[in-house]
Amino acid sequence: xxxxxxxxxxxxxxxxxxxxxxxxxxxxxxxxxxxxxxxxxxxxxxxxxxxxxxxxxxxxxxxxxxxxxxxxxxxxxxxxxxxxxxxxxxxxxxxxxxxxxxxxxxxxxxxxxxxxxxxxxxxxxxxxxxxxxxxxxxxxxxxxxxxxxxxxxxxxxxxxxxxxxxxxxxxxxxxxxxxxxxxxxxxxxxxxxxxxxxxxxxxxxxxxx
Numbered sequence: 022x023x024x025x026x027x028x029x030x031x032x033x034x035x036x037x038x039x040x041x042x043x044x045x046x047x048x049x050x051x052x053x054x055x056x057x058x059x060x061x062x063x064x065x066x067x068x069x070x071x072x073x074x075x076x077x078x079x080x081x082x083x084x085x086x087x088x089x090x091x092x093x094x095x096x097x098x099x100x101x102x103x104x105x106x107x108x109x110x111x112x113x114x115x116x117x118x119x120x121x122x123x124x125x126x127x128x129x130x131x132x133x134x135x136x137x138x139x140x141x142x143x144x145x146x147x148x149x150x151x152x153x154x155x156x157x158x159x160x161x162x163x164x165x166x167x168x169x170x171x172x173x174x175x176x177x178x179x180x181x182x183x184x185x186x187x188x189x190x191x192x193x194x195x196x197x198x199x200x201x202x203x204x205x206x207x208x209x210x211x212x213x214x215x216x217x218x219x220x221x222x223x224x225x226x227x228x229x230x
Contacts, residue, residue, distance in 0.1 A: 066149050070140040073151055074123065076195045077140075081225035083112035089205075089220050105221070109167070114200075114225065125155060127166055134160030141190065152190035153202070164191065168204045168221050200225035 086109065088102040112129040116138065127134040136158040142149035155163040194201040205220025 066142045069149065069151060070142060073140050073193060073195055076197060077116045077153075077193075077200065078118060080113065080115045080228040081200050082228050083109045084199075084224045084226045086224065087222045089222075102221075109223065112166070113228070125163075127160075127163070129166055132160060132166060134163060134166050136160075136163075140193070143190070151193050153193040154190050164204055167191075167202060167223055198227050200227070 083106075086102050086106045088098045088105070109129065112127065114125060114127045116123065116125050118124070123138050125134075125136060125138045134157065137156040139154050139156070141152050141154055143152055144150070157163065160166070192203045192205065194203075201222055201224055203220055203222040205222075
């Protein structure tokens with residue numbers, strides 16, 4: 022009987038050790054999986070940012086503009102966009118690399134801007150959205166160059182867009198011949214996913230040299 026008790030205690034001790042070792046192995050496995058997913062996401066976002074940067078390099082000329090405002094009719098939004106676009110018709114942007122640093126310069130009606138830029142991603146839910154961050158060196162802020170034009174001395178567009186936040190970065194989308202820069206209101210989650218509350222999108226075409 023005594024030997025049986027000792028044997029039972031040994032089994033319990035071994036079982037406890039096995040359980041602890043298993044939990045440790047499981048925790049290590051979970052951490053490795055988490056690290057792998059984080060690395061995969063980082064590489065995916067890095068690939069996205071590098072792809073945008075490489076495609077962006079070059080010279081661009083303003084082409085057209087769209088406005089999205091929830092508190093006005095489509096006709097009013099189109100009229101404001103047309104008026105707004107008149108101020109941007111001579112706008113050109115250039116993006117280039119120099120000694121491993123990415124720069125931008127822009128010109129509109131005698132106004133010049135220059136600085137550095139970087140592509141970042143901001144996650145809404147599980148999806149990363151690309152944005153461009155301008156680091157001004159000379160001239161006005163890029164959002165003022167792009168989105169504060171006015172034909173009659175009054176600010177147009179985003180100043181009246183609901184939820185507009187001037188501190189936000191500018192979202193970006195680019196193809197080999199088209200560049201889209203958007204200043205928009207806050208991203209909000211709805212039944213159909215993430216949506217923007219108002220905004221202005223500028224379209225550019227690549228200048229062939």
